[in-house]
Structure formats: structure tokens, C-alpha cells
Amino acid sequence: MLGRRRNKVKWGAYLFLLPAFTLFAVFVAYPIGFNGYLSFHNWNGVSDTWQWVGLEHFERMFGERTIRLSLRNASFFFIGHLVNMAIALLLAVLLNNPIPGRNLARTLIFIPFVVAGSIVAVTWQTIYDPNLGPLNAILRGVGLDSLAQNWLADPKLAIWSIVVVGIWAGLGFNLVVYLASLQSIDQSLRDAARVDGAGRLQVFRFLTFPLLRNTHLVLIMLGIIGAVQGFEVPFIMTGGGPYGATTTLAIEVYKNVFNFSEFGYGAAVSVFTMVILVMLILLQRFLLREQRID
């Protein structure tokens, strides 16, 4: 019979899974367990002995100013991501019109996304340079000398300077995702609404925006993941400074391990990062779960 051989239980299937699951076990599953176990110990990274300290690292962590700042900064990155989504959506609606040159515009706006984050960070560092940078030069050029700032050295300003870099680098991604979703919406729906007398804004507000719901949700989830895991742009531009104003959880892990050899405490911070991320994603799924319309 056709299909009988296909549906037979195949123990050989595990051979197909072996390479993938070996990699997974050694470099993903084992590290998670290792990290959790290490977070209850003191270890300097080289000695043979791990010293049990119980929950000490976690207690210390909740009193630490840099950890509070990391969480605050994660929320700022997320706000930046929401702004990013809004700009991307408006641009996508614009580029969904038959405008000559729109493919070129899309390509250009997408470029920052394919360039390495480290190159983006270095470029923006030179833009923000208080003396040589073009940003202050432009502000002084139009007579707004008072607005010229030390963008990365001012503790209040630095985090927003970095948020802007994130928006610039990620906009192209959000744009193409929104554009692809818009193109999957039947144009005749919008035409029908227009014929029925709806204005352009009403079509957007009551038709297009709700129809993009799943896309909003995916982008919000990616935004949460990105905000909690932020590392390279602040690490390169400010090293998390000034005075921890731009630090992130990943920067704190890195510093504790590679600058202070506090492997146990670093592990505790990274366990905390994973817990926060999983909780936020579950929370998002719960709050924005599929609403039934009866």
C-alpha cells in the first residue's frame, strides 16, 4: 500500500536529529543549566572551587543601581521601538502608493539594517562628537548654539541619543515588514470603503490598522526581545556610561565577568535577564491575546 512505508515508525529519524540536537544540547541547553547553577556560587573564572553563596547574588542585584538603570533603559529602548513602528507604518502606507522611485527609497532605508551594528555605532559616535560632529555643526550653523550638546556625555541625554541610533538602524526592517503586510491586504477592501464614503484617515483607522494586528504583535514581541537584550550600540558608544546612564543587562554581565572576574554574579544577572524576557513575552501574549468578536 502506498504510504504504509511512509507512516511506519522510523527509529532512524533520530539519526537525522542527532547533529542539530547535539549542537543544541552542548551550546544551548547545557549553558542554561550551567548558568543557573553558577548563579548560586562565587567563582573567579579560573579557580577549581566554586563557593556556594545561595541567593546572595540575587539580593545584591536588586539593590544595585546599575541593574535598575538597565531595566529603565530597556523600557526606553522599547519606547524607541514603538516610535520606530509608528514611523515605519506611516512610511509603509506612503510607499504603498504607486509613487515613482518607491523601490529605490525602500532599498535605501533598508541599508542601515544590513550593516553591522558595530559600524553603525562607530558612525553615529562621530555624528554626536561635540566638537567635530555634524550634528552640533548644523545646530550652530542655523544659530541654535544653545541646542548644541555633548550628546553622549550628558547622563540625561545619552540614553536618548542611543535610542535614536536604534530607531535609525531598525526602521528599514519594520518598514519592509509593514509593507509586505499591507500588500497582502486586499486593495478592493479599501476601495470598497472609499466608495462607501469613508475618508482616507477613516480607512486607515478602521480598516488598515486593525487588519495589521498580527504584524503589530510580531513587531512588539521583537521589540521586547531587542530592548531587553540591548548590547553592542551602547557598549561601543558609551561603554554603558556616563555613570551607568546607558547601561544594559548584557553590558552588566559583560563587565562583571571580563572586568571584575565576578562570574557568579554575572551569571545571576543573566539568569535574571532570561526570566524577565520570558515573563514579558508571556505577559504580552496574555494582554494582547486574540480578542473574540461575538
Place this chain on the structure above:
Amino acid sequence: MLAGDKSLRYFNFFLMVVVTTVLMLPILHALNRSVEPPGGLGNYIRVLTDARLPRFYLNSIIVSAGTILLTAGCASLAAFAFSKLTFPFRNTLLLTLLVTLLVPFTTMIIPLFVLIRGFDLYNTYLGLILPLAAFGVPFHTILIANYMNGLPNELMDAAYIDGCSDFGAFWRIMLPLSMPVQAVVIVLTFLGSWNNYLLPLILLRDQEMHTVALAAVSWANDAGALSQFGEVSYDTLFAALFLLAAPTLIVFLLFQRVFIGSVTSGAIK
């Protein structure tokens, strides 16, 4: 289409040009600085003749190619099993892969460093390729399995009748038919491994092992561009940044359609 009014169309075009130009300003700034006197276009010649540059490219090419091969290979084999074979614990194993999509890179910093050092792979290509691939495999397995689910099962029957083993059915039928999704895997893995900064930072030591992403930062450090204090001399920095970004830009411009398609399919699925 409804009759659009003409002035609105001019306005849309105008708006698009303005927004795109504003977004391109950082790149134009870098382009402008890259040919600054006294070097002019010679800045590019100086970077191109810098002895370190070919090594940076080579390092990134080896790491990316290795990661792509390992990721695509492992993920395709596993995807074939999940999609076309029957075996116990299939759903449990698939669910395990799904859960790991939630594990943040941050959690991996310490264990990977300790593990790679323990395997004596610190400061080697393989020490970087293995974790990069391990992190990509779960997502790509699911991506490829979804694609293979769309390929008719009758093809498997035909392969068996023609005397193929399971591996034969994979190698001769399913793998060649899954090339469209393999292109997506290649593009996403290329971007992820070529541009990764954190893993090379913690797993490589010597400058001669540095990938392009690390090289950009050390170049900027040499120029004094990353410090709030001291002398800044941009010199060849911007030419170097463009040449370091060039491979991804060229690949992107050549395979634009696949790139944009891959990135959106990754997000929408």
C-alpha cells in the same frame, strides 16, 4: 483604483524624497568624510593596501561560510525528520526547539566563554562557528520544516518505490526541492554571523582573528573616535568603515529581493 487627486500624488513623492534624504544623512556624512583632504580618494587606497584588511575579510568569510554550512546542514536534516518521518516524541522534541527561541544571547555570555575555553577552542574559527550555528539551528529547523510540510508526501512514496532509503529521499528529493527556503536560511545566517559583535568579542583574542564587526571598532579606537578625551584623528576611519561594510552592502544590493523577502518571511511566519 479611485481617482487620486494629482496634488496629493506630488505631495507623496515630495514627502518620500524628503524622508529618505533625511534618513540617508548619516551615510552621506560618512561618505563625505571618507574622501576628506588631505587623502581624498587616496584614503580608500590606503585602507585597501592596509595589510590587515584581507585578513579581516577572510576571517569573516570563514566564520560566515562555516556557520551557514553547519546551520543549513543540521537544520535541513532535522527539518526533514520532523516533516516527513514518523517517530516517538516528535512533538516533544519540536516543542523543545520552539522554547529555545526565547533564550536571550545575554544568558550565553558566561557559559559559552567557559565552554569554548574548556574545549580549547578559544580564539579559533570553530569556537565561534559552533555556538553561532547552535543558536541559529532551532529557528531554521522550524522554517525549513514548514516549507517541507508544503511538499507533497506522495514524493516520498515515489522515492521509496524507486528504492531510495530515508537519506536518499532527503538527499535526492527533499533537499533539492527546498532550495527556495535554503536561500532564506543562507541570507539570514549570513547577516547574523557576519554582523555579530558579542560572540567574536568574547570568543576571540588576537587581532589577526578579528572579524569585520570587531575590526570596525578597533579601527575607530586607533583613530581616537570612541574616546571622550584626547586627540581625534579620523584620517582613514570612514574609508575603512565603508570598505568593512562593503561586502554586506554588495551582497544585499545583488540579492535584494531574496534579502527583503527573507527578513519579512522570518518575521511574519
